[in-house]
Amino acid sequence: MELINYVxxxxxxxxxxxxxxxxxNFSFLNKVGNFYNGFEALEFFRKENADLLFLDINMPKLTGFEMLKSISDPPKVIVTSAYQEFALEGYELDITDYLLKPFGLDRFIKAINKLRITKVQDEDQLKEGFPSKIFLKSDKKYVQLELKEILYVEALGNYTKVFHSGGMLICPDKISDLEEKLPAPAFIRVHKSYLINRNQIDFLEGNQLKIGKVMxxxxxxYKTKLQGFLN
Structure with a gap:
């Protein structure tokens, strides 16, 4: 994997x-900056770029999110905070993960794996010219969804349940039909009844993976193929 420059x-x-x-612990992570207040970081991003920002939130003068909103082309973000109440706002800003202090190496590794999945998905979609949205038929109308908002698809006979960040749609498509419509390798079949968005995986454990609150x-x-994409 190519180097990921972080600050x-x-x-x-x-x-x-x-x-x-x-x-x-990760050979592909390369540090390019340390900043102790938001204004230092803003000055850096006016002149330089980074692929990843480890971001604290509760800081004097300028909060982490205020700084992030001031960057015109922000990098991927992993929040590191002692305050859980900022998590919702963080995900609204499209962060990769939210680490609650104090966090251990195991939790940190999960965040980096999530970052790698996101990066591969973004690169694949850019390289292949994939659209960022899709229309899915549901209840006699067509609903447009952002691909990145789709969590997973569950087979329901000749129908499918499409779970997304705003709820769930029932579509008159077999899961094999949606497997063809949703761009691979961003979307991958992991079970005869499940098709998932790799970017939404929280963690894998044994013969299960977690997306949101669902195992x-x-x-x-499908296991070997999935592991091949994650290695």
Missing amino acids: ILDDEPIAHRIIEGYCE IPIGQT
């Missing part, structure tokens, strides 16, 4: 040391 924005020096130590089974015939 850290946090007003606590010990937080920088912890993140740097965790990042040393989805991984069929034995």
Whole structure:
């Protein structure tokens, strides 16, 4: 995997040391900056670019989210905060993951794996010219969804249930039909009854994966293919 250049924005020096130590476990992570207040980070992003920002939120003068909203072309963001109440706003800003301090290496690894899945999906869609939206028929009308908002698809006989960030649609398509409509490898079949958006995976454990609050089974015939995409 190509290098991912990252920066850290946090007003606590010990937080920088912890993140740097965790990042040393990944050969493709390359640090290009340490910032201790939002204005330092803004100055950097006016002149330079980075692929990933580890972002603290509750800082004096300029909060992490205020800084993020001021960047015209923001990088991928992994929030590192001691305050859980900012999580909803974070996901509205399209962050990759939200790490609640204090977090351990295991949780950090999950965030980096999620970042890698997101990066591969973005690169694949850009390379192949995939559309960012799709129309799906539901209840005699066509509903337009952002591909990135689709969580997973569940087979329902000759129909499918399409779960997305705003709810669920019942579509008059077999799961094999939607498998052809939704662009691979961003979307991948993991079970005879499930098709998932790789970008939405929280973690894999044994023969299951978690998306949101739902545990989805991984069929034995699909497991090798899935692991191939994640390695």
